[in-house]
Amino acid sequence: MSSGAGARGLVVGHGTMASGMVDAVRHIAGVADDVLVGLSNEGKGPDALKDEIGRLGGDGTVIVFTDMHAGSCAMAARVASRSGGRRAVICGVNLPMLLEFVFHRNDPLDQLVPRLVEQGKSSITAHMPNADPPVSG
């Protein structure tokens, strides 16, 4: 799968989370190196992280996926998204969201972003076969 004209993705997270998620997407879906890139905040101050996001984002359409909304990654992504090409920042990334991105990244950004958010939310499920039954009144 080549980069082409669609949006590119940049995953930004704490520790090795971003590179691990990108690696998982490549194993599952197979994507070109520049379609989805991982970046860690490890050892980077706010300005260095913001500059790195800007550099990796370049001039094209980019969605920056961050691990959580209350973090230095999200903050740097929001600041960096004020310049460069077309940008969106989605916080709380998960693997199903990234897979949806890979297969629909040619959609218009204003349709793609809500689609990814919905996919990310709806992919979270719970299974509790041995949980106590609810107490009824």
Place this chain on the structure above:
Amino acid sequence: MPILLFRVDERLIHGQVVIGWGNELRPERYLVVDDELSGSDWEQELYRLAVGDGTEVSFLTVERARQELLQWTASEERTLLLTRNIDSMLRLARDRALEGRAVNLGGIHHAEDRTRVRSYLYLDEADRERVRALEAEGAHVSGRDLPGSLKVGLEDLQEE
């Protein structure tokens, strides 16, 4: 409740502060003391997004913070006070305003002329001088990124 934490962290409000320290100290308010940020509405909005749970966030200049400090320490609100560099904390501490207070160095990252103290803490000579000045003003300075981490004492902070 007095101010629970005086912290220097380049990232100000971020994961370690909101989640790491936040779960430990359960703040009702963050005070960000920074001359530049106090005049930037859009940046303030971004930091408020980072909190996201309705916890109050205020942005003030160092001068304003010095005027309010006594009132805050006497307040019932559980408060974390943050600056993004040691210089702002030192200006806040002048005239022994932080006498007897613990000042936490929680995040100053690698840059030219800074040498490593811990993975989260790099200091240059000017910062080391500011640490000495903070101590001379009666504050007790140590390094620690998270509540569960070991404190880095003054001797280590002064090492090149």
